[in-house]
Amino acid sequence: MAEVYQKDIQLDDYSKEDLVTFYREMVKIRKFDENLIRLMHEGKVSGFYHSGIGSEGLSVGSIVKNLRDEDYLYYNHRGCNQKIAKGVPLSKLYGDFLGTVEGTTRGLGAGIVHSADTSRGVLGQAGTIGSQFNIAVGSAYSAKLQNTNRVTVVYFGDGAASREPLHGSLNWAGLYNLPIIYICENNEYAISSRWDETHSVREHIADWAWGYGISNCVVDGNDVLLMNEVTKEAVDRAKRGEGPTFIEAKTFRHRGHFEGDTYDYVDQEELKDWKENRDPIKNFKNLLLENNICVENEFTRVDEEVDQEILEAIAKAESSPMPDEKRIYEGLFA
Amino acid sequence: MAEVYQKDIQLDDYSKEDLVTFYREMVKIRKFDENLIRLMHEGKVSGFYHSGIGSEGLSVGSIVKNLRDEDYLYYNHRGCNQKIAKGVPLSKLYGDFLGTVEGTTRGLGAGIVHSADTSRGVLGQAGTIGSQFNIAVGSAYSAKLQNTNRVTVVYFGDGAASREPLHGSLNWAGLYNLPIIYICENNEYAISSRWDETHSVREHIADWAWGYGISNCVVDGNDVLLMNEVTKEAVDRAKRGEGPTFIEAKTFRHRGHFEGDTYDYVDQEELKDWKENRDPIKNFKNLLLENNICVENEFTRVDEEVDQEILEAIAKAESSPMPDEKRIYEGLFA
Amino acid sequence: MRKITMREAIIEGLHEEMERDDQKVLFGEDVGKFGGINAITRGLYERFGGERVFDTPIAESTIVGAALGMAITGLRPIPELQFGDFVGIAFDEVFNKLGKWRYMHGGTMEVPVTLRAPIGMAGGAGPEHSQSPQALFMHAPGVHIAIPSTPYDAKGLLKTAIRDNNAVLFFEHKLLYDTKGEVPEAEDEYLIPLGQADVKREGSDVTIIATALQVQTSLQAAEKLANEGIDVEVIDPRTLAPLDKETLLSSVQKTGRVLIVHEESKTGGSGAEIAAQISEEALFDLEAPVKRIGSPDVPIAQSLHLEPYYRPSEKQITDAVHELLEY
Amino acid sequence: MRKITMREAIIEGLHEEMERDDQKVLFGEDVGKFGGINAITRGLYERFGGERVFDTPIAESTIVGAALGMAITGLRPIPELQFGDFVGIAFDEVFNKLGKWRYMHGGTMEVPVTLRAPIGMAGGAGPEHSQSPQALFMHAPGVHIAIPSTPYDAKGLLKTAIRDNNAVLFFEHKLLYDTKGEVPEAEDEYLIPLGQADVKREGSDVTIIATALQVQTSLQAAEKLANEGIDVEVIDPRTLAPLDKETLLSSVQKTGRVLIVHEESKTGGSGAEIAAQISEEALFDLEAPVKRIGSPDVPIAQSLHLEPYYRPSEKQITDAVHELLEY
Numbered sequence A, B: 001m002a003e004v005y006q007k008d009i010q011l012d013d014y015s016k017e018d019l020v021t022f023y024r025e026m027v028k029i030r031k032f033d034e035n036l037i038r039l040m041h042e043g044k045v046s047g048f049y050h051s052g053i054g055s056e057g058l059s060v061g062s063i064v065k066n067l068r069d070e071d072y073l074y075y076n077h078r079g080c081n082q083k084i085a086k087g088v089p090l091s092k093l094y095g096d097f098l099g100t101v102e103g104t105t106r107g108l109g110a111g112i113v114h115s116a117d118t119s120r121g122v123l124g125q126a127g128t129i130g131s132q133f134n135i136a137v138g139s140a141y142s143a144k145l146q147n148t149n150r151v152t153v154v155y156f157g158d159g160a161a162s163r164e165p166l167h168g169s170l171n172w173a174g175l176y177n178l179p180i181i182y183i184c185e186n187n188e189y190a191i192s193s194r195w196d197e198t199h200s201v202r203e204h205i206a207d208w209a210w211g212y213g214i215s216n217c218v219v220d221g222n223d224v225l226l227m228n229e230v231t232k233e234a235v236d237r238a239k240r241g242e243g244p245t246f247i248e249a250k251t252f253r254h255r256g257h258f259e260g261d262t263y264d265y266v267d268q269e270e271l272k273d274w275k276e277n278r279d280p281i282k283n284f285k286n287l288l289l290e291n292n293i294c295v296e297n298e299f300t301r302v303d304e305e306v307d308q309e310i311l312e313a314i315a316k317a318e319s320s321p322m323p324d325e326k327r328i329y330e331g332l333f334a
Numbered sequence C, D: 001m002r003k004i005t006m007r008e009a010i011i012e013g014l015h016e017e018m019e020r021d022d023q024k025v026l027f028g029e030d031v032g033k034f035g036g037i038n039a040i041t042r043g044l045y046e047r048f049g050g051e052r053v054f055d056t057p058i059a060e061s062t063i064v065g066a067a068l069g070m071a072i073t074g075l076r077p078i079p080e081l082q083f084g085d086f087v088g089i090a091f092d093e094v095f096n097k098l099g100k101w102r103y104m105h106g107g108t109m110e111v112p113v114t115l116r117a118p119i120g121m122a123g124g125a126g127p128e129h130s131q132s133p134q135a136l137f138m139h140a141p142g143v144h145i146a147i148p149s150t151p152y153d154a155k156g157l158l159k160t161a162i163r164d165n166n167a168v169l170f171f172e173h174k175l176l177y178d179t180k181g182e183v184p185e186a187e188d189e190y191l192i193p194l195g196q197a198d199v200k201r202e203g204s205d206v207t208i209i210a211t212a213l214q215v216q217t218s219l220q221a222a223e224k225l226a227n228e229g230i231d232v233e234v235i236d237p238r239t240l241a242p243l244d245k246e247t248l249l250s251s252v253q254k255t256g257r258v259l260i261v262h263e264e265s266k267t268g269g270s271g272a273e274i275a276a277q278i279s280e281e282a283l284f285d286l287e288a289p290v291k292r293i294g295s296p297d298v299p300i301a302q303s304l305h306l307e308p309y310y311r312p313s314e315k316q317i318t319d320a321v322h323e324l325l326e327y
């Protein structure tokens, strides 16, 4: 059975700078998201949006201190959390929502899905969730063959985990002993379906990986430090040539599946509990306060800096033009 | 980890009639196969053939005493073992190879793949091996919804087990608690690839089922009685509404993947061992002799009867006409 | 007659057919309690219970494969794909299994599956949630393809599809869900046979053959052209397989000028086969080349700003008609 | 010039390209030590080792998906599907991912994948191992489609495909593997550009457009017809995408009569798009309807006895040409 990853984390092992970085990145993701929703309400955004609020800790913890620009990442369709944590410029992400040429797609638009930034190893996403499982093992094979020690990380939801390609992917990953990390963002719901209504597992989704002989565990995805630690171990393992890891990280959506979703299919008490007691940012901030690592106005300053950064990014994205019709005929072939 | 199914079988628990039936059915399958190969050499057979010689015990044991006509069966592409054990008339199977209208496809031809006999619950096969995983859960759902207590059994090789649909299928089977039995005929090779060169498992293929919370085990597929027992337990479990079972049955091909295959990629000593020491028919016969259940000439009589039955079936199939061109325009739509 | 939306018409059709007998079973992602992401399965779970109306895991090839397994064992499954684009991940099941299982196993089994799938560009859903994949299945022996353009047709075709003993792919354009049209009262049951095109507007100068949303666009264009004294006939095949060649060819005979309009990309679209049939069987009726309008042969951009450059427009249609009349 | 088989030509092409640089990686079912079920990858494992030439599990969508993941990270993968029919189980990967990944992610990545797949009826392999699925991908933005008919073309196109920075689907007709043809010595390297049709036989009375095995059948038919004094031109597009429309149209202009012959089933086959383009752009050059010959619109029976009723025959071709000349 998948074990629940526990670790007695010593805050002393972290520099203050790193801790503040974790905070800053989480706040950046949340504010990015809140501002995007505002832009949606202003009618400026193309397509639908799946807010990533509530699971910032998962992406920041797994990525910020563990992955380099050259490591490969396939994000999931919830928020822009992983892309931001991996360093894709905010203006480019806003550009993809606003359809301006500032976007990574130079004006085609991308929404969450389909932005890419190869300079940061962000290789895109498949609109058919779960299809990345196949693609990701290819990148991992590539790294292995080219002896680069690059790690591939693939993010996906509990729902996506039920797609058939997972089997082919885990089998390849184990068989060729690939440097790949599967991070299942289990927020308990796939649109309206609770994961235990659509998944047959021994106990955890991570148990599926067990049969392949792949390292696996379950972890509190809303604990940014725990996410950092568990991913670090996986990254090190991959770099040592010891193969894949499957991490099931538990979290919860603060908002509905898409903006506009009534979100009335979840237990409202449960939702309230997650928002009030298990918010990754709030809890991490309290941890730093309680341990006297930061004082309140340090956070205020970070918040203001991030606000500023975001407004600038939006301004940059918004002031950039939309492409004309010709754009759609560009770039089909290399 | 999947357990190796063991059972101390008392021969007394079986009637002599049943034991002789097991023998007869295994011999029928082997002789069917040998005669088919002869017909191939005579140039009468369309398409390729994957001989099932060496794993007769697996099909006879799992099917003959356990499945009724109304139970659903999806066979695999190796030999006609499961179809014969389920009672599809031999003349119809030969007809499918010879392309005469005696065949289940009334002259379209079928080879191994694509014969069907709904009166015996034989629902066909997919030319893309492993695609039955999806289809089979549908039939099992059907039985459940219609309260029929029919069991669905799906056969597949070790190679087919690596197809992606297995994941979707096991998940459905466990989730809806379906009356379905997965029988993996692990003969160690998929064409030229040894299973441990293409499968990442903890120890057994059956371990893949473990993560879904599905009952699973590994069994000596060449022991007809053990196959009977292990399948009986699975069938009973399914009928009691206790859901799916995954059985990995170990066996080996006596011949190459297809007729004409050099079969030089296997260890010749290993092959010899399987042929000489682990032949399901030879061993079962010896068991009955050693325990004084039968004497040699009883076997001889059965053999002769089967020879006769087969020659009659071939004669019937061969004397039936091939269809004319019009046949291909029949039956596309209901 | 009352006017209802295409969504309401489909919901009614599903309720009526589910009611007729217990063999009907409906499933897919979020189709149960949630009622479907397009609210098309609303009320079915409550009425027919969780065994006949159920949510599945996100596993499209399993959904379609299981539908086949149900169909050959006595059920009449009505699976839903959340987006039509996902036929790609269940392609073998749709193309090679639903269509061929009966035939290739000798012709005794029946495959009464109605696979519903919403298609089309509908507001920034991007390259993998906006496609119109129907044309691919014209090349698939053994499947029927229905693609309604009005609430009336949607209900009538859907009911026929569900009662048919063969696989029917039922493509619903998302932008049509909220369009209204006349539909008889629930008690006045009607069915529309597969393989019967409908002349949505009679005319004598040019024949427009259009499907789904493009039927509506073509009718609007026809109105405009009527003001100029150009009399356009608009025909909706309603099913691409079987294809009602007779109705199409007799219109061509009358007008001698043909424009085909569809939303799928032009190359290899349904217009290719239709144009080929016309050039094979009615060449000498033609007074002008057979014109086709489809979306461009590039993936569909996600930006709402660019989407209009993909979707066949009224202007493209009127321009094309003018061109045809120059011959 | 030396004569070698198409199998030998493809093997040579693969060896030469694998040799050029280490980024090429070749994989699929039984392609390693075993050398491929059609013996097309013979010798590669021994020469380039088990990391660059490797056997995969039986998992076609993983094979193609992984190829994409390799391609966008610096490799030039050459995956094999054991049978072309299996594009159905990797359809989304081929249709929506290989072709669109670059475009839909903004156009910076490259997808140099050459996906090889044997196609066609070749002796009782039945409905799921005999198909010719190439036409489907004419509707897929972003992929190229090569379909050679001679050893010379196979080698030249394959080498171009492997060097191309886009996805190329490379369809090899199984019955052509053992056919011989002239191919320059290994040291005389040549490449054939994608998008360049080849006039396999010049003629002035009728244009036959054919692909794969049907090029050979058409050439044989043309010989027969020549004896009757009928002068047939046979054109092999060689790639269906890009399609060399110019060569096709200028032949039509010359002859005024067109027959399209292919092995995939007629409806929705590649002939549909080709005929549609002709009726759109060369209508007034035509003196007779555009005829198409494809296999019947039913699954392919397994019996060898019935296979000939599916495969387009010399007689069908000569009959069709006679018909065309009656106009």
Ligand SMILES: Cc1ncc(C[n+]2csc(CCOP(=O)(O)OP(=O)(O)O)c2C)c(N)n1
Binding pocket: A050, A077, A078, A127, A128, A129, A130, A156, A157, A158, A159, A160, A161, A163, A185, A187, A189, A190, A191, A257, C029, C058, C060, C082, C086, C089
């Ligand atoms: C193959 C496929 N099926 C269905 C969808 C539609 N869809 C988009 S997100 C989603 C739910 C995903 O749930 P999960 O993976 O748990 O991620 P979450 O939204 O909860 O973050 C669905 C069904 C899709 N995009 N792709």
Ligand SMILES: Cc1ncc(C[n+]2csc(CCOP(=O)(O)OP(=O)(O)O)c2C)c(N)n1
Binding pocket: B050, B077, B078, B127, B128, B129, B130, B156, B157, B158, B159, B160, B161, B163, B185, B187, B189, B190, B191, B257, D029, D058, D060, D082, D086, D089
């Ligand atoms: C999806 C698919 N991939 C590949 C093949 C070609 N093929 C037929 S049998 C076979 C090997 C199957 O091995 P296994 O499942 O172990 O069965 P065995 O032949 O050993 O009995 C392969 C690769 C196929 N028919 N379908």
Ligand SMILES: [Mg+2]
Binding pocket: A157, A158, A159, A185, A186, A187, A188, A189, A190, A191
């Ligand atoms: Mg989720």
Ligand SMILES: [Mg+2]
Binding pocket: B157, B158, B159, B185, B186, B187, B188, B189, B190, B191
């Ligand atoms: Mg095997």
